Amino acid sequence: MPSWPALASQAFNGLALGSLLALVSSGLTIILGTLGVLNFAHGALFAVGAYAAFVMLQYTQSFLLAIAVGCGFMLVLGFLLERLIIRFFYGRPHEDQILVTYGIGIVLVECVRAVFGGNAQRVPTPSWGQGATQLGFLIYPTYRLQLIAIIATLLVGLYLVLYRTSMGLVVRAGIENPGMVGILGINLRRTFLLVFAIGVVAVGLAGMLYAPVVAVTPDMGANFMAQSFVVIVLGGLGSFPGAVVGGLIAGEIVSLTSAFNSSYSEVMLYALMALLLVLRPQGLFGSEGRV
Amino acid sequence: MSIARSGGLRSHTPELAILLTLIAAPVVLPHLGFSIDLLTRVLNWGLIGLGFDILFGLAGLLSFGQAAFYGAGGFVTAYLLVSGTLTSVWLALAAGTISAGAFGLIVGWLAVRRIGIYFTMITLAFGQMAYFIENSPLSHYTGGENGIPGVPVPMLGFGEHAIRVGAGLPMYVLFAVIFFGGYVLARRIVCSPVGAILLAIKENTARVAMLGHNVPAYKLTAFVIAALYAGLAGGLLGSFQSYMPPDAFALETSGQLVVQTIVGGANTLIGPLVGAAVWLWLRDNLQLIPGLSTLWKLVLGIAFIVLVVALRRGICGEIIHWWTERRTLSARQAAEAVTETIEAGRGAMEASSRKQRDTTLPLPSPATADSDIALEACALARHYGGLKAVDGVSFKVRAGTIHAVIGPNGAGKSTLFKMLLDEVSPTSGHVLLFGSQVTGHGVSRTAQFGIAKSNQLNQLFPNLSVRKNLRIAALARCRGPLRIDLLRTADSLVEVEAQIDAIMALLNLARRADTPAHILAYGEKRRLEIGMALATSPKVLLLDEPLAGMSPSERAATCALIRDIARTCTIVIVEHDLDAIFGLAERITVLYEGRLLADGTADEIRSNQQVQDAYLGGLHAHEPA
Numbered sequence: 001m002p003s004w005p006a007l008a009s010q011a012f013n014g015l016a017l018g019s020l021l022a023l024v025s026s027g028l029t030i031i032l033g034t035l036g037v038l039n040f041a042h043g044a045l046f047a048v049g050a051y052a053a054f055v056m057l058q059y060t061q062s063f064l065l066a067i068a069v070g071c072g073f074m075l076v077l078g079f080l081l082e083r084l085i086i087r088f089f090y091g092r093p094h095e096d097q098i099l100v101t102y103g104i105g106i107v108l109v110e111c112v113r114a115v116f117g118g119n120a121q122r123v124p125t126p127s128w129g130q131g132a133t134q135l136g137f138l139i140y141p142t143y144r145l146q147l148i149a150i151i152a153t154l155l156v157g158l159y160l161v162l163y164r165t166s167m168g169l170v171v172r173a174g175i176e177n178p179g180m181v182g183i184l185g186i187n188l189r190r191t192f193l194l195v196f197a198i199g200v201v202a203v204g205l206a207g208m209l210y211a212p213v214v215a216v217t218p219d220m221g222a223n224f225m226a227q228s229f230v231v232i233v234l235g236g237l238g239s240f241p242g243a244v245v246g247g248l249i250a251g252e253i254v255s256l257t258s259a260f261n262s263s264y265s266e267v268m269l270y271a272l273m274a275l276l277l278v279l280r281p282q283g284l285f286g287s288e289g290r291v
Numbered sequence: 292m293s294i295a296r297s298g299g300l301r302s303h304t305p306e307l308a309i310l311l312t313l314i315a316a317p318v319v320l321p322h323l324g325f326s327i328d329l330l331t332r333v334l335n336w337g338l339i340g341l342g343f344d345i346l347f348g349l350a351g352l353l354s355f356g357q358a359a360f361y362g363a364g365g366f367v368t369a370y371l372l373v374s375g376t377l378t379s380v381w382l383a384l385a386a387g388t389i390s391a392g393a394f395g396l397i398v399g400w401l402a403v404r405r406i407g408i409y410f411t412m413i414t415l416a417f418g419q420m421a422y423f424i425e426n427s428p429l430s431h432y433t434g435g436e437n438g439i440p441g442v443p444v445p446m447l448g449f450g451e452h453a454i455r456v457g458a459g460l461p462m463y464v465l466f467a468v469i470f471f472g473g474y475v476l477a478r479r480i481v482c483s484p485v486g487a488i489l490l491a492i493k494e495n496t497a498r499v500a501m502l503g504h505n506v507p508a509y510k511l512t513a514f515v516i517a518a519l520y521a522g523l524a525g526g527l528l529g530s531f532q533s534y535m536p537p538d539a540f541a542l543e544t545s546g547q548l549v550v551q552t553i554v555g556g557a558n559t560l561i562g563p564l565v566g567a568a569v570w571l572w573l574r575d576n577l578q579l580i581p582g583l584s585t586l587w588k589l590v591l592g593i594a595f596i597v598l599v600v601a602l603r604r605g606i607c608g609e610i611i612h613w614w615t616e617r618r619t620l621s622a623r624q625a626a627e628a629v630t631e632t633i634e635a636g637r638g639a640m641e642a643s644s645r646k647q648r649d650t651t652l653p654l655p656s657p658a659t660a661d662s663d664i665a666l667e668a669c670a671l672a673r674h675y676g677g678l679k680a681v682d683g684v685s686f687k688v689r690a691g692t693i694h695a696v697i698g699p700n701g702a703g704k705s706t707l708f709k710m711l712l713d714e715v716s717p718t719s720g721h722v723l724l725f726g727s728q729v730t731g732h733g734v735s736r737t738a739q740f741g742i743a744k745s746n747q748l749n750q751l752f753p754n755l756s757v758r759k760n761l762r763i764a765a766l767a768r769c770r771g772p773l774r775i776d777l778l779r780t781a782d783s784l785v786e787v788e789a790q791i792d793a794i795m796a797l798l799n800l801a802r803r804a805d806t807p808a809h810i811l812a813y814g815e816k817r818r819l820e821i822g823m824a825l826a827t828s829p830k831v832l833l834l835d836e837p838l839a840g841m842s843p844s845e846r847a848a849t850c851a852l853i854r855d856i857a858r859t860c861t862i863v864i865v866e867h868d869l870d871a872i873f874g875l876a877e878r879i880t881v882l883y884e885g886r887l888l889a890d891g892t893a894d895e896i897r898s899n900q901q902v903q904d905a906y907l908g909g910l911h912a913h914e915p916a
Contacts, residue, residue: 038408088600094407095353099553100599102546106592114585222542226419229412237408263427270420277401277413 002259005138010259011252012135016144016213018251019151020206024224025231025243026158027202033175033238034195037086037097042203042228043221044105044112049074049207050216051112054123063126070208071201078200082193090192113218120215129212147209154205155244161198162240171195175238227254230273236286245284309474309561313467317460324576325568327463331531333567334466335524336551340563341470341477342520343548348558349481350513351493352403353411355545356418357521359398362425362540364391364522369439369535370432380445384526391522392515394421399514403507406496415542422540438536442529462531469527470564473520477560480516480777484766487781489513491763494752501714501750502827503738503767512775550595556605565606626806633812663725665690665861666711666742666831671720673706680706682885683720688831688878690725693853693862695872698882699905704865705747707882708835711863712744713737724831739772741830745821745837747865753809757800757819760808761791764826790826797855798822814845818852825856832856834864838871850875873897 002010024046031039039045052073056066081104089097129143162168170191173181182188207221214220231250235242250269258265276283316330325333339361346352368387371377377386402413425433433439445465446453456465480486488509491499500506529535538544547570548563555566570591577587598605604612666688673681681703688694698704709715711722714734721730729737752760765787770776782788795801798818803811808819817837824832837853838846850871853862866872872879872893879896881889883905889896896902 032408038411085596085600094411095347095351096599096603098353098355098408098411099549100596102549103592103596103599106546106550107589107596110586110589110592114589118585223419226415226542230416233409233412233416263430266423267420267428270416270423273413273416274401274420277404281404 007256007259009138009140010255012138012140012144012148014252014255015248016148016251017255018248019148019155020210020247021224021227021231021250022155022244022247023151023206023209024203025228025235025247026155026240027199027206028225028228029232029235029238029243030162030171030175030202030240031196031199032232033240034171034178035086035090035192036094036178037089037101038094039199040098040102040225041081041105041108042101043223043225044108045074045077045200045203046207046221046224047112047216047218048077048108049204050123050211050220051116051121051207052204053208053211054116054121054216057123063128067205067208071205074201074204075197077204078197079193081200082196086196087189087192109218109221116218118218120217123211123216125212143212147213150209151206154202158198158202159240167191167194227269230269232283233273234276234283236283239283239285242283242285305478305560306471306475310471313471316467317463324572326575327459329571329575331463331466333564333571334463334470335528335531336548336567336571337561337564338466338470338473338524338527339521339548340552340555340567341473341560342517343552344557344560344563345477345480345486345489345520346513346517347549347552348560348562349486349493350489350510352510352513353549354402354414354514354517355411355542355549356398356402356414356416356421357517357548358540358542358544359418359421360391360395360518360521361525361528361544362421362537363394363525364388365525365529365535365539366425366433366439367391367522368526369442369529372443372529373439373441374432380443380530384445384523384530387526388519388522391525392519395515395518395522396511399511399518403510403514415545418540418542418545422537422542425537425540433535433537436537438534439529440534442533442535444530444533458531466527466531469523473523474560476777477520481560482780483777484770484779484781484784485509485512485775485777487759488763488766491752491755494754495750498750498752498823499763500733500735501712501738501744502764502823503735503772504763505735505772508773550591553598553605554591554595556608556611559605559607559611562605562607569606622805623807623810626803626810629803629806630810630812630815633814663690664688664723665725666863667723667726668707668711669721669723671707671710671722672718673703673710673715674718679885681710681717681882684880684882684885684887685720686880686887686890688861688863690861691857692877693857693864693875695876695879696863696865696882697867697869697872697879698888701884702882703885704882705835708744708833708863708865711833712742714744735772738767738827738829741828742833743824743827743829743831744833744835745824747835747839749816749820751808751816751819751823754807756805756807757795757811758791758804760819761794761822761826762787764823765790765794765828768826768828790828794822794826797825798852814841817841817845817849821849821852821856829860831861831863834862834866836866837864838866838868846871 024042028039028042031037049070052070053066056069057063060066060069085100085104089100125143129146131142132139133142133145162171170181170186174188174191178188227250231246232243234249235246253269253272254265257268317327320330321327339357343357346354364387367390368383371383371386372380377383398414398417402410405413426435445456447456448454456462488499488504492506492509496506525539528539551566551570552563553566554569555562555564573587573591577590578584602609664687668684668686670683670685671681672679672683684707696704696707706715710717712734713730713732717730721728723729724740724742729740729742752763762781769784769787795804800815800818800822803815808816811819821834821837834853838849841849846868853875856862864876876893878891879893880887881896881902888905889899889902
């Protein structure tokens with residue numbers, strides 16, 4: 001049995017990982033819910049985001065500026081991908097959508113590898129995130145606390161966009177019933193473009209914010225993508241609240257399990273998913289038979 | 292009457308071609324940059340690919356978790372050998388393959404419950420789970436990140452005279468022999484009834500279930516077959532490189548398999564092998580070119596996207612397509628010309644002349660007297676939230692009669708119909724077929740009990756020929772919900788073929804036996820839709836608007852057909868054409884706003900004031916609804 005401070009520390013790690021997974025998964029889930037496309041390039045886009053932060057930081061020396069420019073870059077990338085490739089796949093079988101996004105993922109990762117090489121890059125922690133913070137009974141890295149706060153703000157922002165704007169209303173209606181939205185005379189073309197780009201920016205942001213915590217490599221996104229699949233299966237396909245709650249649950253499971261036996265941390269996550277598939281296949285917030 | 296069945300040398304052309312290629316490859320291909328070891332590797336990928344192609348190419352199930360079974364087979368084999376538990380490589384390979392199959396059974400049992408995106412995500416997640424299990428909890432056995440070194444090579448023979456299958460050409464020969472055996476077996480599976488049903492599942496899953504096949508069990512069969520192939524390939528990998536690497540379990544491995552299959556061509560069996568050859572050749576040869584060393588995968592990725600966007604069939608698929616297109620172009624053009632003639636209206640006459648022929652169907656005659664109740668709906672209700680689509684409807688259908696269900700739009704006819712074969716489960720109430728309960732068993736069990744339905748909207752297998760469409764239906768009756776007869780050919784069941792021929796004669800489709808369903812004229816598609824329901828030899832046949840969209844002459848012909856069918860089985864029919872209904876049906880049930888309004892003989896209904904008021908709204912009965 002691990003000590004309480006160790007457990008608390010792991011719980012914070014779980015929160016940091018969980019909020020990150022929530023951000024990655026909400027990008028994945030709004031694309032899936034609205035466009036019906038499971039984006040297999042999501043992991044690659046995560047890595048692209050991290051590299052964008054890496055490059056911009058070298059030019060601007062300011063973490064915030066790097067992130068702002070990086071977001072612009074991800075937005076443009078999202079627009080390009082949707083216009084050039086994804087939009088031709090809305091009417092095709094799910095398998096084709098998965099295959100083409102998987103192909104995009106390979107190309108993105110290999111482009112990154114061709115430019116930056118396969119070796120790990122370091123992104124320094126921003127100046128305002130150095131050191132550790134005293135939290136009563138434990139000391140915790142400052143940047144990770146800030147990470148939790150930043151992502152929470154971003155998720156609230158995404159929530160406001162989805163639930164308090166007319167565009168968000170269209171997106172949520174599109175998740176419920178894309179056919180009906182079209183019948184009502186709303187131009188889904190622009191909405192789809194925007195949703196895809198928002199999803200790309202969300203995952204890119206996650207990559208940028210996480211870059212200072214881990215080694216940045218071209219393949220860093222693959223495991224995050226697999227985990228975010230688990231998250232959206234947990235939360236229910238296409239459900240934004242499901243992605244957030246599922247992300248936090250997944251993060252805590254991985255972190256708390258590793259407090260007891262680190263070799264089971266990832267296994268536990270997938271075991272939970274298997275259990276949920278048997279007991280509640282539509283996920284926590286999903287409705288049966290949506291996808 | 293029927294086309295030439297399989298058999299003879301010609302049908303084994305693919306096997307011969309593969310055999311010759313496998314023999315020629317080590318002689319020819321090394322000059323093109325393929326080393327013997329590379330060829331052996333290609334065969335290893337091709338072997339997993341055989342199973343994967345049955346799962347993905349044939350059954351349409353895209354798994355991103357094949358690495359789990361590749362790794363499981365590999366590590367079980369390697370562990371048994373290196374730990375000294377088994378000394379025979381062959382036995383260890385068998386054990387590894389079986390373990391992978393057992394693992395596939397568990398994962399598949401969970402995965403095949405879901406379709407499309409869900410299926411892919413679940414397989415991917417289980418693949419990752421297997422990777423982490425290998426890496427940490429089981430690292431004591433698997434070596435974790437280090438893998439298992441020192442896996443021995445197989446021996447041929449016993450004791451002193453045993454021959455070691457060494458690296459290089461001997462290993463290639465071993466892999467080639469196993470691949471060839473695997474290919475022959477895979478082709479048998481594709482040609483078996485199971486293969487035919489898996490292909491139909493890819494075309495139209497719902498219809499396969501409605502015909503009485505146990506769809507999840509067939510999908511699981513394909514999943515386990517794929518896992519067995521992957522397990523065998525994994526076991527061989529360890530022996531080949533005398534080292535079992537942990538990346539066998541990596542997501543990358545599953546992804547590579549998918550890409551190779553698409554590049555080579557899905558549903559061709561050899562596609563994955565060809566794709567692997569392209570992948571590994573590019574990797575090994577582009578790496579030698581300065582400046583391109585890191586770009587080989589980028590080139591592959593772009594090629595992959597182009598293939599998915601434009602050339603969906605892959606290399607082998609395009610070749611096979613071009614070849615068959617060339618051979619069958621004239622036949623297809625002739626079939627399309629016939630369709631145009633029929634659509635132009637001239638075919639209507641010969642469609643009605645069909646009626647003269649008197650065909651006896653090899654159906655079980657209803658072994659019951661006239662007064663028996665074939666189908667009984669007991670207080671059936673289906674509520675959607677506050678909406679009561681059907682609200683406590685009871686009626687009885689006498690055996691051997693034509694029973695019509697009519698009612699204005701929104702009366703609940705379609706929902707009622709779907710409840711009769713348990714396609715939709717009722718909120719309350721139940722359905723009895725000859726006195727035994729049907730409700731709660733699901734649509735495919737219901738089909739096996741003997742209720743078949745022809746749908747309002749055609750639910751055909753559009754790319755399969757008329758004969759194959761009917762075969763899928765007839766196989767359900769003769770083989771039951773599930774039979775794993777992998778080694779017989781799909782067209783070898785005499786009673787099934789006789790049934791198909793009889794039904795094609797009855798429906799006047801014999802001329803179109805080999806025409807793909809999507810080329811048929813509309814009226815022919817409607818007849819095929821009914822024919823598929825009929826081919827399951829139902830006790831009760833449900834016809835949902837069989838006359839919808841037909842021309843007057845086609846209607847007359849179809850009504851005659853329905854009367855023909857009624858001589859051998861009980862019919863329940865929903866139809867808006869009241870002329871036809873009053874001419875056909877002996878008893879009529881009238882629904883109005885989800886409730887039963889009237890139930891009686893055609894004459895009683897015709898003169899029923901309530902029915903006229905509610906349903907016809909004061910109009911005369913000849914106004915089409």
